[in-house]
Amino acid sequence: MQSLARVGRFVFFGVLAITVAACAGQKVPAQKLLADIEATVTAASTEAAKYVPDQLMDVQAKYAELKASFDKQDYAAVISGAPPVFAAAQTLATAAAAKKDQVLKALNDQWMALAGTVPEYTTAVQNRIDVLRKKSSKKVAAGLDLDAAKLSLDQATSLWSKAQAAFAGGNMDEAVRTAQDVKSRVEAVAATLKLELTAPQPKS
Secondary structure: OHHHHHHHHHHHHHHHHHHHHHHHHHHHHHHHHHHHHHHHHHHHHHHHHHHOHHHHHHHHHHHHHHHHHHHOOOHHHHHHHHHHHHHHHHHHHHHHHHHHHHHHHHHHHHHHHHHHHHHHHHHHHHHHHHHHHOHHHOOOOOOOOHHHHHHHHHHHHHHHHHHHHHHHOOOHHHHHHHHHHHHHHHHHHHHHOOOOOOOOOOOO
């Protein structure tokens, strides 16, 4: 009986040693997989956070689960679960680039529309102010604050220069946002002057 017990202990410790060795053998590849995923996510994170934030958060959450398994020394779970997470991490850069192109195209379209409208609106308002300043328009201009209108128009014109500078510098977000602000300001001035602005006809 003692011999059988001794043999049993040898078998138990032998299996345990094999298991420990197997776990130790899986640690390095599991660690490398985690490092590869982390490096891939880090490289793509700036653009991904801006253009595909949901996709980025999903990969980060799955990476956190793998890291938790690694910390529990469940290296087999890391090795089996890492490939699809790594594949998803690799798609972040291309997905972000595709979304960025889409966003920039939309911004460029908005800019082109504003660039074709705002200068003509500004010119129309300036012409209106010039006409109303004439003595012959004194009756029509009664009650209108032309000085305030001119000041507001000048401020809008200055802001338009900033929009153009942003566009020239490739900052499309700022260019479009500023141009929209300019358009709103010019339209507000036109309203105070009782001027109805009409969008310019597209050139054929």
